Amino acid sequence: GQNIDQPTEMTATEGAIVQINCTYQTSGFNGLFWYQQHAGEAPTFLSYNVLDGLEEKGRFSSFLSRSKGYSYLHLKELQMKDSASYLCAVTDSNYQLIWGAGTKLIIKP
Amino acid sequence: KAGVTQTPRYLIKTRGQQVTLSCSPISGHRSVSWYQQTPGQGLQFLFEYFSETQRNKGNFPGRFSGRQFSNSRSEMNVSTLELGDSALYLCASSLIGTHQETQYFGPGTRLLVL
Numbered sequence: 030g031q032n033i034d035q036p037t038e039m040t041a042t043e044g045a046i047v048q049i050n051c052t053y054q055t056s057g058f059n060g061l062f063w064y065q066q067h068a069g070e071a072p073t074f075l076s077y078n079v080l081d082g083l084e085e086k087g088r089f090s091s092f093l094s095r096s097k098g099y100s101y102l103h104l105k106e107l108q109m110k111d112s113a114s115y116l117c118a119v120t121d122s123n124y125q126l127i128w129g130a131g132t133k134l135i136i137k138p
Numbered sequence: 139k140a141g142v143t144q145t146p147r148y149l150i151k152t153r154g155q156q157v158t159l160s161c162s163p164i165s166g167h168r169s170v171s172w173y174q175q176t177p178g179q180g181l182q183f184l185f186e187y188f189s190e191t192q193r194n195k196g197n198f199p200g201r202f203s204g205r206q207f208s209n210s211r212s213e214m215n216v217s218t219l220e221l222g223d224s225a226l227y228l229c230a231s232s233l234i235g236t237h238q239e240t241q242y243f244g245p246g247t248r249l250l251v252l
Contacts, residue, residue: 071243124237130180
């Protein structure tokens with residue numbers, strides 16, 4: 030079967046750094062997405078990785094290792110508004126998006 | 139540019155009833171995907187429409203169906219509702235639905251089945 034694993038919940042402190050991991054076992058791989066979803070709102074796009082390595086976008090960066098079936102989302106200089114769920118999704122060999130259950134990130138002052 | 143809109147935002151139905159949800163994609167977007175989101179389960183893919191044709195389908199029973207109109211607006215129908223159908227239903231649009239494209243999500247329709 031196809032599976033994407035993420036921690037259910039993480040807590041971090043304002044101003045600090047957090048890393049959210051995502052491991053996947055899918056039939057094929059054609060890219061990995063990270064989305065952010067605030068409570069009661071729609072998911073919004075954060076990043077896309079298809080090649081191994083790091084993609085940086087301001088305070089957010091995402092890393093991919095295809096050989097290990099592993100990605101992480103790295104957030105630095107955390108702000109209270111970063112409190113949200115972070116969803117990892119992988120495009121499989123049939124070009125279908127397989128979604129993880131999401132990681133709820135709680136930021137404390 | 140207006141975002142993806144979904145109506146209604148909230149819905150309460152009873153078991154056995156049927157429901158129709160509507161999604162209007164971003165102007166110019168021709169691909170519309172539907173997802174079911176429940177706590178702890180993540181997003182489950184229902185189906186994807188492109189140019190009025192269902193192009194992909196997830197593992198949901200035949201009670202879940204959809205269609206797309208010539209203006210790219212899409213509807214999703216669930217017949218014979220069950221308690222387990224209570225969920226947030228999200229639609230997402232993209233230009234042509236290639237696997238690298240960002241999907242733009244609507245705010246969702248929260249369905250409660252009693």
